[in-house]
Amino acid sequence: MDLSDAVMFNSSRLKSVVWNDFDRVKKGDNLMAICKHCKKRMSGSGTSGTSHLRNHLMRCQRRGNHDIVQFASRGKKRGRPPALGNTSFNQDPKEEISPLAVIKPDDPIKDETVPVTALTSNFDQRRSQFDLARMIILHGYPLNMVEHIGFRRFVKNVQPLFELASSNKVEADCLEIYEKEKQKLFEMLDKLPGKISLALDVWSSSDDSLYFSLISHFIDDSWQLKKKILSFLKIDSSNTEDMQADSIMTCLMDWDIDRKLFSVTSDGSSTNTIVSRIKDRLMQNRFLFGNGQLFDVQCLASLLNLMVQHAMEALHEVIPKVRGSIRYVKSSRVMQEKFKQMTQRENIEGPKCLSLDNRLRWDSTYRMLEAALVYKGAFALLRENDPKFISWPSDVEWEKVGSVTGFLNVFLDIMNDFSRSKCPTANIYFPLICDIHLKLISWCESSDEFISSLAMKMRNEFDDYWERCSLGLAVAVFLDPRFKMKLVEYYFPQIYG
Numbered sequence: 001m002d003l004s005d006a007v008m009f010n011s012s013r014l015k016s017v018v019w020n021d022f023d024r025v026k027k028g029d030n031l032m033a034i035c036k037h038c039k040k041r042m043s044g045s046g047t048s049g050t051s052h053l054r055n056h057l058m059r060c061q062r063r064g065n066h067d068i069v070q071f072a073s074r075g076k077k078r079g080r081p082p083a084l085g086n087t088s089f090n091q092d093p094k095e096e097i098s099p100l101a102v103i104k105p106d107d108p109i110k111d112e113t114v115p116v117t118a119l120t121s122n123f124d125q126r127r128s129q130f131d132l133a134r135m136i137i138l139h140g141y142p143l144n145m146v147e148h149i150g151f152r153r154f155v156k157n158v159q160p161l162f163e164l165a166s167s168n169k170v171e172a173d174c175l176e177i178y179e180k181e182k183q184k185l186f187e188m189l190d191k192l193p194g195k196i197s198l199a200l201d202v203w204s205s206s207d208d209s210l211y212f213s214l215i216s217h218f219i220d221d222s223w224q225l226k227k228k229i230l231s232f233l234k235i236d237s238s239n240t241e242d243m244q245a246d247s248i249m250t251c252l253m254d255w256d257i258d259r260k261l262f263s264v265t266s267d268g269s270s271t272n273t274i275v276s277r278i279k280d281r282l283m284q285n286r287f288l289f290g291n292g293q294l295f296d297v298q299c300l301a302s303l304l305n306l307m308v309q310h311a312m313e314a315l316h317e318v319i320p321k322v323r324g325s326i327r328y329v330k331s332s333r334v335m336q337e338k339f340k341q342m343t344q345r346e347n348i349e350g351p352k353c354l355s356l357d358n359r360l361r362w363d364s365t366y367r368m369l370e371a372a373l374v375y376k377g378a379f380a381l382l383r384e385n386d387p388k389f390i391s392w393p394s395d396v397e398w399e400k401v402g403s404v405t406g407f408l409n410v411f412l413d414i415m416n417d418f419s420r421s422k423c424p425t426a427n428i429y430f431p432l433i434c435d436i437h438l439k440l441i442s443w444c445e446s447s448d449e450f451i452s453s454l455a456m457k458m459r460n461e462f463d464d465y466w467e468r469c470s471l472g473l474a475v476a477v478f479l480d481p482r483f484k485m486k487l488v489e490y491y492f493p494q495i496y497g
Contacts, residue, residue: 016050021057037062123161133173143167143174185228189255194219195262195289200248200271201299203232210235212244214251225423230255245277259287263295263472267302294472300418300429303465304411307458308362311407314454318401319365322372324391325379326354339382346377363415366408369401403451407458410439426476427483433473434491437466441495 022033024044033044033053037060042052136143144167145151152164165173189196199215212233220226231251235244252258261282266275279295282288288295312319329339343349352371358364372379376398383392393401414432418424440462443455477487 016053018050018053018057022053035060123159125161125163128159128162129165129169129173130177133170133177136170137174137177143171146170185230186255188220189216189218189257189260192218192220192260194260196257196260197263197265197297198230198252198261199299200264200266200275202235202267202270210237212248214248216257225425241273242277245274245281248274248278249281258282259285261287261295262289263297265297265299267299269302269306294475296468297472298465298468300433300465301415303461304415305362306461308408308411310454310457310461311404312362312365314450315369315400315404318393318397319369321391321393321397322369322401323356325389325393326356326368326372328389328391329354329382330356338386339378342378342381342385343375346381348375348378362408363412366405366412370405370409373398373401373405400450403448404454407443407454410436426473427480430473430477431487431491433466433469434487434495436462437495438491 019033021036022042022044023036025032025034031044031046033042034040035042035056040056040060042056132146135141136145146164146167155162155164195218197217199213199217201213201215203211203213205211212231212235214230214233216226216228216230218226218228233247233251239247249258252261264275264278266272275296279288279292282295283292329335352374354371354375355368357368379392382389414436417432418428421428440455440459443451444459446452446455474488474492477483478485
């Protein structure tokens with residue numbers, strides 16, 4: 001709209017404080033209010049009121065916030081707080097209104113509270129303190145983050161009314177939240193009509209202290225699978241296994257779930273005796289279902305790791321040579337170009353990229369061996385043409401690498417199948433475990449002595465797992481309405497002949 005012929009319109013009736021930030025302009029029969037800061041044009045007629053002008057000032061990006069408190073307090077309607085974050089203000093005509101302070105990035109953080117003397121607020125200090133404590137718990141932030149200058153400055157700019165507590169107070173809030181959540185979980189478990197399965201694991205800290213982790217798994221009233229940590233118990237190395245079992249039983253009785261336990265899943269090596277002691281205690285009170293036949297469950301991940309360790313030990317002399325070969329090829333750009341020529345002469349077009357493994361992850365070592373196996377011919381050609389290349393596996397060792405990667409590929413596929421499921425339940429395990437069993441039977445019957453001897457070591461570990469868990473897995477897959485007895489009837493004849 002062209003305002004060239006518009007005139008300023010003054011009226012003694014303009015009582016609202018908002019008109020300090022607007023010019024009232026009349027063009028023809030229309031009255032407009034023009035923001036002095038961003039020049040936005042809005043209705044300025046008397047029938048339009050001033051609420052829309054006040055709301056604009058709250059959001060005007062070209063206007064500083066030094067007078068926002070004044071506008072909010074003077075213009076607040078009864079029972080309707082203005083849209084200024086989560087804070088509303090009231091005006092007390094007897095008190096002078098102080099501006100809402102803005103902290104600049106270079107200003108030091110002071111301990112005193114930002115003055116808001118004339119303000120009352122819907123802001124809840126206590127609730128915000130607990131929100132902060134929950135954030136620290138959720139993300140594992142350090143307690144002393146509340147003392148960091150940058151964090152204190154950020155909080156003061158976001159919400160000047162919030163008083164940051166000390167790290168000791170935050171710690172107390174975290175403990176209060178813990179106690180409340182623990183009581184909620186206790187009441188949930190107490191009302192639970194079904195059974196509870198327990199996962200028992202051993203954890204180590206940076207100072208080599210050991211802990212038992214107790215995690216409950218159960219189905220709640222809404223048929224949702226739940227997982228809740230019950231306790232971390234520090235392991236005293238001087239305690240006997242009976243004493244450690246007593247500590248766990250005490251924890252279970254504190255939660256009043258000893259009579260509700262269905263099974264305990266453990267790593268099967270360091271905790272076998274402890275689980276056996278717990279089982280005996282529960283059997284004395286006749287708390288276990290089916291005389292405890294389904295109580296003791298071994299962790300499948302631990303079993304796979306044990307079998308992988310046997311495979312890696314079979315290549316303990318070969319793996320360093322493979323690493324040395326890759327390191328030599330990657331030592332310079334000239335050597336990489338030379339190796340590329342060798343791959344072209346051998347007509348190798350493998351998509352695999354040669355790279356060193358992460359020694360802490362067996363799947364990384366598997367991928368390194370798998371890639372190196374593709375370039376076996378190029379390594380042999382490099383050995384013939386480069387006298388400095390001395391770290392290389394022999395033909396027999398390459399054959400061992402091929403055999404072991406065949407083992408590892410099966411285990412990796414199974415691990416990937418589990419990882420794709422957010423909640424891998426027992427019915428999912430059954431066909432995968434049976435496939436491993438059939439593979440081990442086949443490998444043990446191999447005419448290759450290296451393969452058969454390695455498979456026998458793995459099968460010794462597997463047979464113990466199968467003896468303890470096969471019945472529970474079969475029951476789980478039978479209860480799956482998609483399969484019933486079909487999978488059991490398919491696999492068991494092949495396994496037992």
